Amino acid sequence: xxxxxxxxxxxxxxxxxxxxxxxxxxxxxxxxxxxxxxxxxxxxxxxxxxxxxxxxxxxxxxxxxxxxxxxxxxxxxxxxxxxxxxxxxxxxxxxxxxxxxxxxxxxxxxxxxxxxxxxxxxxxxxxxxxxxxxxxxxxxxxxxxxxxxxxxxxxxxxxxxxxxxxxxxxxxxxxxxxxxxxxxxxxxxxxxxxxxxxxxxxxxxxxxxxxxxxxxxxxxxxxxxxxxxxxxxxxxxxxxxxxxxxxxxxxxxxxxxxxxxxxxxxxxxxxxxxxxxxxxxxxxxxxxxxxxxxxxxxxxxxxxxxxxxxxxxxxxxxxxxxxxxxxxxxxxxxxxxxxxxxx
Amino acid sequence: xxxxxxxxxxxxxxxxxxxxxxxxxxxxxxxxxxxxxxxxxxxxxxxxxxxxxxxxxxxxxxxxxxxxxxxxxxxxxxxxxxxxxxxxxxxxxxxxxxxxxxxxxxxxxxxxxxxxxxxxxxxxxxxxxxxxxxxxxxxxxxxxxxxxxxxxxxxxxxxxxxxxxxxxxxxxxxxxxxxxxxxxxxxxxxxxxxxxxxxxxxxxxxxxxxxxxxxxxxxxxxxxxxxxxxxxxxxxxxxxxxxxxxxxxxxxxxxxxxxxxxxxxxxxxxxxxxxxxxxxxxxxxxxxxxxxxxxxxxxxxxxxxxxxxxxxxxxxxxxxxxxxxxxxxxxxxxxxxxxxxxxxxxxxxxxxxxxxxxxxxxxxxxxxxxxxxxxxxxxxxxxxxxxxxxxxxxxxxxxxxxxxxxxxxxxxxxxxxxxxxxxxxxxxxxxxxxxxxxxxxxxxxxxxxxxxxxxxxxxxxxxxxxxxxxxxxxxxxxxxxxxxxxxxxxxxxxxxxxxxxxxxxxxxxxxxxxxxxxxxxxxxxxxxx
Numbered sequence: 001x002x003x004x005x006x007x008x009x010x011x012x013x014x015x016x017x018x019x020x021x022x023x024x025x026x027x028x029x030x031x032x033x034x035x036x037x038x039x040x041x042x043x044x045x046x047x048x049x050x051x052x053x054x055x056x057x058x059x060x061x062x063x064x065x066x067x068x069x070x071x072x073x074x075x076x077x078x079x080x081x082x083x084x085x086x087x088x089x090x091x092x093x094x095x096x097x098x099x100x101x102x103x104x105x106x107x108x109x110x111x112x113x114x115x116x117x118x119x120x121x122x123x124x125x126x127x128x129x130x131x132x133x134x135x136x137x138x139x140x141x142x143x144x145x146x147x148x149x150x151x152x153x154x155x156x157x158x159x160x161x162x163x164x165x166x167x168x169x170x171x172x173x174x175x176x177x178x179x180x181x182x183x184x185x186x187x188x189x190x191x192x193x194x195x196x197x198x199x200x201x202x203x204x205x206x207x208x209x210x211x212x213x214x215x216x217x218x219x220x221x222x223x224x225x226x227x228x229x230x231x232x233x234x235x236x237x238x239x240x241x242x243x244x245x246x247x248x249x250x251x252x253x254x255x256x257x258x259x260x261x262x263x264x265x266x267x268x269x270x271x272x273x274x275x276x277x278x279x280x281x282x283x284x285x286x287x288x289x290x291x292x293x294x295x296x297x298x299x300x301x302x303x304x305x306x307x308x309x310x311x312x313x314x315x316x317x318x319x320x321x322x323x324x325x326x327x328x329x330x331x332x333x334x335x336x337x338x339x340x341x342x343x
Numbered sequence: 344x345x346x347x348x349x350x351x352x353x354x355x356x357x358x359x360x361x362x363x364x365x366x367x368x369x370x371x372x373x374x375x376x377x378x379x380x381x382x383x384x385x386x387x388x389x390x391x392x393x394x395x396x397x398x399x400x401x402x403x404x405x406x407x408x409x410x411x412x413x414x415x416x417x418x419x420x421x422x423x424x425x426x427x428x429x430x431x432x433x434x435x436x437x438x439x440x441x442x443x444x445x446x447x448x449x450x451x452x453x454x455x456x457x458x459x460x461x462x463x464x465x466x467x468x469x470x471x472x473x474x475x476x477x478x479x480x481x482x483x484x485x486x487x488x489x490x491x492x493x494x495x496x497x498x499x500x501x502x503x504x505x506x507x508x509x510x511x512x513x514x515x516x517x518x519x520x521x522x523x524x525x526x527x528x529x530x531x532x533x534x535x536x537x538x539x540x541x542x543x544x545x546x547x548x549x550x551x552x553x554x555x556x557x558x559x560x561x562x563x564x565x566x567x568x569x570x571x572x573x574x575x576x577x578x579x580x581x582x583x584x585x586x587x588x589x590x591x592x593x594x595x596x597x598x599x600x601x602x603x604x605x606x607x608x609x610x611x612x613x614x615x616x617x618x619x620x621x622x623x624x625x626x627x628x629x630x631x632x633x634x635x636x637x638x639x640x641x642x643x644x645x646x647x648x649x650x651x652x653x654x655x656x657x658x659x660x661x662x663x664x665x666x667x668x669x670x671x672x673x674x675x676x677x678x679x680x681x682x683x684x685x686x687x688x689x690x691x692x693x694x695x696x697x698x699x700x701x702x703x704x705x706x707x708x709x710x711x712x713x714x715x716x717x718x719x720x721x722x723x724x725x726x727x728x729x730x731x732x733x734x735x736x737x738x739x740x741x742x743x744x745x746x747x748x749x750x751x752x753x754x755x756x757x758x759x760x761x762x763x764x765x766x767x768x769x770x771x772x773x774x775x776x777x778x779x780x781x782x783x784x785x786x787x788x789x790x791x792x793x794x795x796x797x798x799x800x801x802x803x804x805x806x807x808x809x810x811x812x813x814x815x816x817x818x819x820x821x822x823x824x825x826x827x828x829x830x831x832x833x834x835x836x837x838x839x840x841x842x843x844x845x846x847x848x849x850x851x852x853x854x855x856x857x858x859x860x861x862x863x864x865x866x867x868x869x870x871x872x
Contacts, residue, residue, distance in 0.1 A: 072576045174569040211838070218454070231838055
């Protein structure tokens with residue numbers, strides 16, 4: 001065989017292999033997720049293989065700290081004009097409002113039939129598909145309360161009493177989603193920050209830091225979720241040492257959602273990617289995934305009628321649900337006011 | 344071109360490349376977002392005041408403790424007679440270990456000690472210092488006093504025995520021995536270490552966030568954190584905080600180098616040899632024991648983490664999750680330490696060119712300290728802004744983590760090597776050349792013996808600090824690149840606090856073990872030689 005002919009045949013076979021390879025390779029879907037979703041033991045590693053099997057596609061999770069850092073990631077992507085993912089998962093109400101500009105608003109919505117009434121009423125912006133929800137609340141350590149001869153507060157305003165001075169662990173509203181929720185909750189209830197600032201022992205940078213201090217018995221109350229009680233019961237707290245505190249004024253709700261990232265479906269596989277991304281959002285609302293949420297995310301499933309584990313049965317539900325301010329400008333003003341008062 | 348000048352050219356090119364890629368480009372990208380108005384925002388100016396106060400108080404207390412502690416350690420080594428080398432080495436090791444303690448371990452330990460349910464409270468000592476500026480300063484002092492003492496002890500250890508004997512023969516008092524023998528020998532090491540301690544305190548962020556208790560205890564670094572971390576992505580505000588941080592850390596460095604260059608006695612550094620003189624502490628038999636306990640005191644708080652970790656040791660998934668994370672941490676630490684040492688050696692080599700005017704050398708040495716004033720958060724964001732178009736750090740970037748750690752720790756290695764480069768054994772090198780030795784052999788026979796322990800020490804310190812570093816890795820990790828500090832953060836977010844505590848203890852063992860093993864191996868080697 002002539003050398004040039006051999007070279008051409010070799011090139012053609014390589015090109016043919018390349019074409020076959022591209023036809024055979026599954027479509028890649030990339031998801032920006034909060035860290036505990038993507039980490040081993042989180043929801044992601046459990047549901048992603050199931051979805052991959054269903055769709056015949058490949059899914060990659062890119063973890064990025066917490067929900068608020070996801071917005072930074074979307075903003076930086078928008079700045080460089082290149083999105084690194086097609087889906088973002090883990091934005092709550094205020095975060096969703098801030099992220100609206102980076103989200104494809106043509107899909108999703110919280111008005112779907114199968115959603116729980118609390119979720120439907122959350123009023124997420126267009127484009128967001130809610131998948132779980134929970135109520136922010138103080139968790140109490142009854143052993144500490146007993147030691148300090150304290151009774152559970154019944155109202156938010158009880159927290160201003162002298163016996164609660166330096167007895168609360170909160171999160172910094174500038175660096176933590178639960179911290180921001182507390183600040184907005186306090187504003188909604190008309191709390192006086194100049195009085196409240198004497199009551200907290202510390203403002204931890206995030207929920208994990210605050211809860212870690214609470215478990216070291218640094219203070220009897222920590223700002224967390226009502227479902228933290230279910231976690232403790234599931235992990236051997238038979239005596240009911242850790243208990244969620246429900247206030248007469250009501251508790252704020254947090255609804256977490258996923259969405260498609262704007263301008264992320266480019267290239268020859270864009271249409272297929274978009275269809276797959278939409279089916280992933282549907283998959284999040286499937287009974288199969290929703291049943292896993294209580295013991296993976298320690299949140300309530302967004303879909304109604306999903307059976308809850310026994311540990312959730314004793315978790316108190318608030319009589320009144322408080323919806324927090326979600327307007328980014330108003331939140332900014334509120335935070336500025338908070339900063340001026342507490343500094 | 345001679346071999347030496349060839350090496351110097353390569354070293355200069357490498358240093359410039361490092362400066363441009365790891366510091367220049369990220370800082371320029373970030374500062375291009377800086378607006379003059381933001382720079383003088385009253386909120387930011389108030390943060391500058393709080394930062395300088397906090398770092399100034401921390402560094403000053405650490406310096407006041409570190410200077411006598413360093414002299415005591417050196418005196419303890421000198422007074423121990425035949426056991427002097429062993430005692431001095433061991434105390435040096437104890438002083439070096441706190442530098443490597445991961446901030447997560449330090450914060451957790453201090454909560455266990457100072458917290459409301461901590462050891463002191465349970466012992467009935469009503470020291471309500473937790474979550475306040477006092478807690479932050481205490482933690483910073485325990486970090487930095489041993490660091491300053493280490494530098495002072497090493498400088499004091501270089502004073503030849505004969506000088507002390509002469510002083511004693513002439514009837515010099517303890518104060519006179521300190522004033523005329525010890526102070527001139529240690530002062531520039533002391534000022535350099537105190538300046539470095541000030542920089543560490545300015546850029547400290549995990550300790551301030553966890554132990555400070557929130558506003559009003561906040562600094563420029565925590566402000567950068569809140570501006571970048573929480574969705575609003577206030578790059579302009581973060582850049583303004585970073586600019587102030589850079590200025591605040593760079594000015595003391597420039598001042599130290601400026602005055603050092605004008606000190607007529609700065610060049611008169613004798614070659615390193617074991618000091619046996621009695622110095623200002625005198626020759627007392629109890630000195631070695633006291634020196635050991637004084638050095639060990641600064642490690643004690645971190646041991647608080649072990650009893651709490653031991654209880655949950657059986658619930659940690661060691662082989663499935665911890666070992667892979669340890670492997671990633673070690674890989675990052677070894678690579679970062681290698682490049683830090685290489686780059687600092689290259690910088691020292693290029694800056695010690697005899698062709699450079701002393702003023703230019705001083706200016707460039709000040710500039711070399713620039714990276715020491717930039718935090719990982721600032722570098723990380725700058726790196727993203729500068730290179731985000733070409734590389735996607737969100738997919739995990741080992742190179743980006745190493746590049747940021749290189750910039751973070753370069754200053755530590757540079758400060759260790761710079762004094763050695765100031766005192767080359769030119770006469771011996773020239774004699775070797777006259778006798779026909781090639782430059783490489785002359786270097787390894789004459790210079791390397793006095794460099795190798797510093798190179799190994801710098802490598803160990805950087806590797807140990809890198810093992811516990813979490814800011815750079817949290818910006819550029821991926822699911823295949825999760826080091827141990829990040830695993831601890833992740834577990835905490837999943838309610839796995841007890842397992843996180845045990846993994847923190849392992850992190851402490853790894854980082855302190857790195858420093859200890861290098862010190863021990865060099866001690867054995869020294870004893871064998």
